[in-house]
Amino acid sequence: MFIAGNWKMNGTVAEATALARALVDGLPANAPTTAVFPPAVHLAAVGEVLKGSPIFMGGQDCSGAEKGAHTGDISAAMLADIGARGVIIGHSERRTDHGETDAEIQQKVEAGLGAGLGVVLCVGETLAERESGAAQSVVREQLEGSLPKVFPGGSVVIAYEPVWAIGTGKVATVEDIASMHGMIRAWLGENQPELAQTFILYGGSVKPSNAAEIFALDEVGGALVGGASLKSDDFLGIIAAAMKP
């Protein structure tokens, strides 16, 4: 299992370090792989708190370019340099707020892997796409368009996050999650054999109260948690749910 907290654009340095400290102190022995993705400007301070703990840290986005004249952007190498070991790429909020396309996301995935970062690649359909019956074809297209054509090695985890379930309190039904994760698993086996066994996370309004039934599904390998990752008790509760046999 892999449990990841996406802190999005929230908090101060003091709040971020306090949250990291509470997670370090509260993380149970034998916890699943746990990662947090603070805002870029909090990475250095959070990294200090996490030093020596099993919790690893990543960025929420990186540039597809290696370096140079890209004002405001942050390269994958810069994330690695500051102590990040991973990066979220293709989050639906980046696709919506910044119009990121699959082709750009593919460049970012390659940049992340090139810098030695583990990539969490997000995919997911909108409500309109689900209602029109296109959910699986949309996600398949996102996988096809965003993963490198020739896999360069390294680690990519897939996060299935239905857009309509993010921050809304609405969770996809277990049947919908199971069938989408099954499709993703099959697609990876056929098209990206290096990733055939990788974690496939679910994201979208995961809370301590609904985590266990989601984690019980066959192809669910953990969660990418937004809102509930900002409260240490909730995030630790989700971690505890992932440890139930």
Ligand code: 13P
């Ligand atoms: P919420 O858990 O707040 O719905 O956010 C999910 C998400 O977008 C994680 O990346």
